Amino acid sequence: MSSTIDGQPLRWRGDTFHPYHFNCASCGSELTADAREVKSRPGYTANDMNELYCLRCHDKMGIPICGACRRPIEERVVTALGKHWHVEHFVCAKCEKPFMGNHHYERKGLAYCETHYHELFGNLCFICNTVIYGDVVTALNKAWCQHHFACATCDTKMTQKTKFFEFDQKPSTSR
Template identity: 70%
Template sequence: MSATAGPRRNLFNLQPLDATTPSPLFQRRRVAVGEETGHEANILHLEEDLSATMSLGNAVCQRCNDGFKMDEQIVNSSGLWHTYCFVCAQCFQPFPEGRFFEFEGRKYCEHDFCVLFAPSCGKCGEFISGRVIKAMNASWHPECFRCFCCAKILADEGFVKNQGRALCKDCNAMEKAKGLGKYFCFKCHSIIDGGHLKWKGEAYHPYHFNCHSCGIELREDAREKDGELYCLRCHDKMGIPICGACRRPIEERVVHALGKTWHVEHFVCAKCEKPFLGTRHYEKKGLAYCEIHYHQLFGNICFVCNNIINGDVFSAFNKAWCVNHFACSICDKKMSQKTKFFEFDQKPVCKNCYDKFPGELKKRLKKAYDEAVKAGKI
């Protein structure tokens, strides 16, 4: 889409001659403004010694239709005018500095012409005198019609209408790439349909670059080192550590553990897969575990508080308790290693509470206990 320039207007400057200057019957001065001269604006001075062949005759003022007096200064501009009749058709005031605009046979001072007919710029709001850019349902000064994104002047460049905005071709291509969820090549300014290569924070087609070492055309898996780009093969030969998880080169921080090197974000707990990020880890059979899952799998977690037991442990029924948390599950009385207790529903019960059980229940519990011992489960 191209912006179009509106019609140019002619501006005339009236410069009256000195009435006392010796001159022929008509003295003329052509005044040109800008690039064009559209008409002639003339000041006439009538001398007393008129030629016999010349007569005022039917000459009348274009405005008042009255004749002219001898030795009267008049204006010649598409007809003859008294100087006091040669005024703005809107405000009826003399033209400031003799400057006027003519439209449809009527003459206007610059102010009234702008108010009545001149377009206003869609950006700055000022009247436009001279070249007009017609675009986006508005008028613009050439220097005001710019790209919405990069502010590049579009008057002579052409533009693309994008969601009600005027964009240069490069910015439109970039916006289109964003809408498609694709990258925009920083070098050739086109959409990247395949894999992209990131370099110095910008996206490129990989084929714009060659390996700094072997010269092969690069692919999206190229790597940067010391400000240069390398193919993956050359990069791996440079002694750069390889991550034990993703098998890709490690270009930033390195974690050394389990006899391997790791990306920081790839060194994770074998159970919950959360990165350690510098926190303590535990190793077991070639795997790394966070503290909680290591103790859950290989250590002791209190059955009551679910915390790791660092001191003495009370163990029973394949469970573990902190010393302060080992108590009767019925009366909550604290028990020690010397306290006699019984199992009920996989929980400890003190002797006093057990003795209060019905006889039939105690017989069934005793029978189940004997069968477990016989089966080697206890």
């Protein structure tokens, strides 16, 4: 016979229960709805030794908590931005796609994929106004793509080492 669960139920192995029917596997205290399930322990396979712990005992176990979902991480862990993450929860702050082991860029406590990092924080070419990937030519407090850095008067391609003068806030090889 089942009875109605008043308050928050305890979810364990896909079912819901009255929390007071369970005790912490470590300290023996009666559990509440915020009990944590540890799916496997050293020497056991997953689901061979599922146990429930009160929050206090669970925290003492040192199992990392995901910075996104606030649930325990019992498989692969990503450590970044001073937090731990489930692999699928460590995502770009702009597009929300998981990095899944790919490189990420950090800015002001957030992680970005390469595309969105450059889009939001990268150098824009003074001529074409697009994000510059690769080498940036910086001169006259402006940034250029390598192939757009040219003399403003004769359109000759220049490099960082080319001598030039400022003409109308643009580089020029002649006076």
